[in-house]
Amino acid sequence: MPHPATWLRVTEAGLYCDPGDFHIDPTRAVPRAVITHGHSDHARPDHGAVLATAETLAIMRARMGDDRAGAAQQAMAPGEGVMRNGVGIRLVPAGHVLGSAQVVLDWQGSRAVISGDYKRRPDPTCAPFEPVACDVFVTEATFALPVFRHPPVEQEVAKLLESLRLFPDRAHVIGVYSLGKCQRLIALLRRAGWERPIYLHGALMALCALYEELGVALGPLLPVPLSKRGAPPTLAGEVVLAPPSAETTPWARRLAEPVVCAASGWMRVRQRAKARGIELPLIISDHADWDELLATCAEVEAPEVWVTHGREDALIHALSLRDVRGRALHLVGLGEEDEGEAAPVETAPA
Structure with a gap:
């Protein structure tokens, strides 16, 4: 039975399956790609053939255009399988964003799982x-330090609702990434009982509409209203979602004395929140924290774990104490849009 290290290797384009002749989340255009999810550090344009979930393909088309989301696109539902040159390929939910999937590869009796x-x-x-x-389990390590232990999301949403109650004369503008974090926070607010319209920066509208088309109900959403020069600030007491750092642009001047918030796992780091001028940090992450990374590696029972990006050294050391071999893959280009930190701020029309 060949070890996965004999048929999975790192190339300049990323992780490559030799017998199957395809890449997983390649960082440049390749002839054949399997894509775990729609964030742009994992889903790049102009591949020849793309295999992904139907939701990920829809997200890629929305972000890249039909002509750049893969010359040939094959949608695969979770749990379904295909064969490529004797390699079995399955997609299994990853819980990251809509359509996100782990890639399960089976070849000649050995199995590798690439988590995305x-x-x-x-x-x-x-x-x-x-x-x-x-x-072999191929894992990310975005928050692979013991300091990163995410609190319950319900606790963070409750902080936001309490601030809305205490400051009814101020708009609450929350920095969120356009894919995943935005829609998740909306859904969490709905579950917590917030039934009023949620106002969106123009850069967030398209993907929220796509989520609705794909069956994810988000409730009433409205664009932040346009205002004439000199008009009084608006949306006091309302929830406003925007790309990270949008509150520092002229766009935010139309809002009533905004409470600047951010929803990110990085808000655990007080210096980062302070440096960004965040008044209300919300620790809401779309990645596993330290304990969850270790628990997941134990659950999959892999004797060897490869780490693609993030805090590789700390995780590999912790796994070695559990008699699990670790290996840092040093894949270039992954994690660049992590938690929206590197996402460009798009300004809505004035």
């Missing part, structure tokens, strides 16, 4: 992570 990005907390907008036993 994943989280273990419940999310009303996507299917939950499903652990799969394997010989």
Whole structure:
């Protein structure tokens, strides 16, 4: 039985399956790609053939255009399988964003699971992570330090609702990434009883509409209203979602004395929140925290774990104490849009 290290290797374009002749989340255009999810550090344009979930393909088309989301596109439902040159390929939910999937590869009796990005907390907008036993588990390590232990999301949403109650004369503008975090926070607010319209920066409208088309109900959403020069600020007491750092642009001047918020796992780091001028940090992450990374590696029972990006050294050391071999893959280009930190701020029309 060949070890996955004999048939999975790192190339300049990313992780490559030799017998299957395809890449997983390649960082440049390749002839054949399997894509775990729609974030742009994992889903790049101009591949020849693309295999992904139907939701991920829809997200890629929405973000890249039909002509750049793969010359040939094959949608595969979770749990379904295909064969490529003797390699079995399955997609299993990863719990990261809508359509996100782990890639399960079987060849000649050995199995590798490539997680992509994943989280273990419940999310009303996507299917939950499903652990799969394997010989090699390829994991992210975005928050692989013991300091990163995410609180319950209900606690963070309650903080936001309490601030809305205490400051009814101020708009609450929350920095969120356009794919995943935006829709998840909307769904969490709905579950917490917020029934009023939620106002969106123009850069967030399209993907929210796509989520609705794909069956994820988000409730009443409205664009932030346009205002004439010199008009009084608006939306006091309302929830406003925008790309990270949009509150520092002229766009925010139309809002009533905004409470600047951010929803991110990085809000655990007080210096980062302070440096960004965040008044209300909300620790809401779409990635597994330290304990969840270790628990997931134990659940999949893999004797060897490869780490694609993030805090590789800390995770590999912790796994070695559990008699699990670790290996850092040093894939270039992954994690660049993590938690929206590197997402460009798009300004709505004036």
